Amino acid sequence: MLPATGYALRDENRPYADDPAWTAVEVDFLRACHPLRTEAFLTGLHFDYVSIHSLELSVCSPDLPDVRFLDALVEVARENGAVAITDHLGFTHGAVGGAGVGHVTAPPFTQAALDTTCRNIEHIQRHFGAYRFYVENLAHFFRWQGTIDEAEFMVRVLERTGCGLLLDVTNAYANERNFGAPAIEFIRAIVPAANRVQMHLAGGFFDDERGRYVDSHSEPIPAEVWTLYEQAVSESGDRLDAVFIERDWNYPTEAGWRNEVHKARHHLLAATVVTS
Numbered sequence: 001m002l003p004a005t006g007y008a009l010r011d012e013n014r015p016y017a018d019d020p021a022w023t024a025v026e027v028d029f030l031r032a033c034h035p036l037r038t039e040a041f042l043t044g045l046h047f048d049y050v051s052i053h054s055l056e057l058s059v060c061s062p063d064l065p066d067v068r069f070l071d072a073l074v075e076v077a078r079e080n081g082a083v084a085i086t087d088h089l090g091f092t093h094g095a096v097g098g099a100g101v102g103h104v105t106a107p108p109f110t111q112a113a114l115d116t117t118c119r120n121i122e123h124i125q126r127h128f129g130a131y132r133f134y135v136e137n138l139a140h141f142f143r144w145q146g147t148i149d150e151a152e153f154m155v156r157v158l159e160r161t162g163c164g165l166l167l168d169v170t171n172a173y174a175n176e177r178n179f180g181a182p183a184i185e186f187i188r189a190i191v192p193a194a195n196r197v198q199m200h201l202a203g204g205f206f207d208d209e210r211g212r213y214v215d216s217h218s219e220p221i222p223a224e225v226w227t228l229y230e231q232a233v234s235e236s237g238d239r240l241d242a243v244f245i246e247r248d249w250n251y252p253t254e255a256g257w258r259n260e261v262h263k264a265r266h267h268l269l270a271a272t273v274v275t276s
């Protein structure tokens with residue numbers, strides 16, 4: 001079956017949710033869980049595949065995730081008909097309720113961090129039950145000195161926990177631009193270790209002042225990311241469940257919204273024809 005394609009849902013793209021190429025949706029947990037909301041976030045919309053995206057599970061924290069937060073994620077997933085919940089391979093806080101770091105940040109890639117992360121993910125998966133959990137690779141502002149290569153760390157997490165991989169192709173591209181880590185090598189190393197795969201695509205810009213590529217979700221998806229996407233689709237095979245495009249600033253025209261999701265879907269159709 002063809003993987004589903006779509007967007008992270010925003011007010012700005014909601015008018016185009018009936019596009020025939022838009023078959024999957026990613027719901028931002030913080031948008032969907034407002035306490036004054038009286039109906040499900042997706043009321044009035046229909047998608048083949050729904051995934052809830054979180055920023056605050058902090059799967060690499062030394063403490064287990066807050067059970068109230070896990071319950072809230074499951075409740076939002078249930079009321080919106082989701083089949084999956086996702087978050088990042090990083091941390092946003094130390095102790096539950098403690099100070100936040102302001103952005104999801106990768107841990108130092110060490111054995112201690114690996115053991116703690118796997119313990120947390122196994123706990124999360126037990127709590128989520130039938131809702132499949134996927135973990136996303138990050139774009140880094142900086143990298144800690146660790147003892148395990150990032151790709152190897154991710155492979156061990158995927159193999160030990162059996163969780164899904166949310167492959168952010170643009171994050172891998174950003175790390176190549178900023179740190180010289182070849183994105184295609186990273187993708188080829190981690191994708192085979194995943195039971196199931198989702199993908200993120202987005203566009204950022206190179207900040208000349210900081211000398212860094214910024215994953216800003218503010219630009220069209222660059223050609224290099226489309227090329228990596230095609231390679232990642234090939235690596236994923238029939239384990240790919242859904243592809244989501246992220247756009248949070250500098251919103252495109254209606255044609256821009258429709259074109260990118262059609263392009264993502266067109267490649268899946270072409271790949272299916274080639275491999276079938």
Ligand SMILES: [Fe+2]
Pocket residue numbers: 136168200246
């Ligand atoms: Fe992402």
